[in-house]
Amino acid sequence: MYHLECVNCGAVYPADEILYNCKICGHLLAVKYKMEDISISRGEWNCRPLSVWRYRELLPVNIPPVTLMEGGTPLYRLTRLGKEMGLSHLYAKHEGMNPSGSFKDRGMTVGVSMALQLGKKSVACASTGNTSASLAVYAAKAGIPAVVLLPAGKVAVGKVAQALMHGANVISIRGNFDRALEMVHDLCLTHGLYLLNSINPFRLEGQKTIGFEAVDQLGEIPDRFVLPVGNAGNISAVYKGFLEWQELGFMDQIPMMTGIQAEGSSPVVRAIRENLPEVIPETNPETIATAIRIGAPVNAEKALTAIRKTGGLAISVSDEEILSMQRDLARKEGIGVEPASAASVAGIRKLVEQGAIDRDERIVCVVTGHLLKDPDTVIKQCEPPKEINADLPSLLSALHL
Ligand SMILES: Cc1ncc(COP(=O)(O)O)c(C=O)c1O
Numbered sequence: 001m002y003h004l005e006c007v008n009c010g011a012v013y014p015a016d017e018i019l020y021n022c023k024i025c026g027h028l029l030a031v032k033y034k035m036e037d038i039s040i041s042r043g044e045w046n047c048r049p050l051s052v053w054r055y056r057e058l059l060p061v062n063i064p065p066v067t068l069m070e071g072g073t074p075l076y077r078l079t080r081l082g083k084e085m086g087l088s089h090l091y092a093k094h095e096g097m098n099p100s101g102s103f104k105d106r107g108m109t110v111g112v113s114m115a116l117q118l119g120k121k122s123v124a125c126a127s128t129g130n131t132s133a134s135l136a137v138y139a140a141k142a143g144i145p146a147v148v149l150l151p152a153g154k155v156a157v158g159k160v161a162q163a164l165m166h167g168a169n170v171i172s173i174r175g176n177f178d179r180a181l182e183m184v185h186d187l188c189l190t191h192g193l194y195l196l197n198s199i200n201p202f203r204l205e206g207q208k209t210i211g212f213e214a215v216d217q218l219g220e221i222p223d224r225f226v227l228p229v230g231n232a233g234n235i236s237a238v239y240k241g242f243l244e245w246q247e248l249g250f251m252d253q254i255p256m257m258t259g260i261q262a263e264g265s266s267p268v269v270r271a272i273r274e275n276l277p278e279v280i281p282e283t284n285p286e287t288i289a290t291a292i293r294i295g296a297p298v299n300a301e302k303a304l305t306a307i308r309k310t311g312g313l314a315i316s317v318s319d320e321e322i323l324s325m326q327r328d329l330a331r332k333e334g335i336g337v338e339p340a341s342a343a344s345v346a347g348i349r350k351l352v353e354q355g356a357i358d359r360d361e362r363i364v365c366v367v368t369g370h371l372l373k374d375p376d377t378v379i380k381q382c383e384p385p386k387e388i389n390a391d392l393p394s395l396l397s398a399l400h401l
């Protein structure tokens, strides 16, 4: 029903070959379905619960999946923030409501299921945090060991806590994420662990369901789809899913894919702004949004295509703009997200201020991970609780009553 195909030269490989890069040109691979063999209607899908697995005909897994009921995340209308920005159709898809608290679970339910389908006995990844948490969770559910490599001192505490508690072998390297990814890639090629970073074509298949769900929830096709961009896997995955829906006749037009990066870590934004054929890696990426602190995004080629082909945009936001939006989402909408996730909505606020987008657009921002992933960054922005004596007068005085 499907094969692997190089995104650059079109070379074709069998579905069960364990391969992360094209043997001819070294570029990444994508899963290609035989669309003519897929006979499913959106009506049939709509009878199933909203989840990653609602769309199983467009996923590569043919064994009972390793699942914790991921997906089916809420799509919230941002009424107060939308009004402030002068946008009447602004939405946030809260991916922090997945089992491990980030969108990575959509990729991992498919990726770890594929590990079992392909007969692999152990899994591994490099991570800015969320991938490691998610892999640890799904490896635990599958009953197989996981190795995760983290950039030392640069991963939010909630994510490290999850990876440790769910039983992964957690290794901190004295280097950044990009180096960790090179190392784990080598480890997997030489020692047979199954690599579950976003260079794995199967993992991204799960992530494309964010787009499917958002369209199903909205009941119409949004004009713009906005994602924070780190390694650029998620924006590429959602775009790939939309192309498939277009091919199946479920969608006539594809939303303008819009990528938001942090100022100190924005090679994709630069490539779009300067109309470069490919990204120029940044050697020392830096941002408070550690989840997207990535200087050499491995999926950049696909992301540039997604943004350019859909007439989308790419913009960077400062750490202050990110944190300000994190507070606004929390206090004005009741939506708790980690800094990287706030970047998508912060990017929209900036684009509106610049007059770069039409105020009538229907805009879906993906907010990718939960507030509790990075409690340190939250606490630093807030006043500490007032400690008082345990009596009513002290309470009234603390409340200025
Ligand atoms: C919370 C969060 N948002 C966004 C991203 C970026 O996603 P991608 O690397 O697919 O661009 C990540 C990646 O780790 C993340 O953890």
Ligand SMILES: [Zn+2]
Binding pocket: 006, 007, 008, 009, 010, 011, 022, 023, 024, 025, 026, 027
């Ligand atoms: Zn190739």
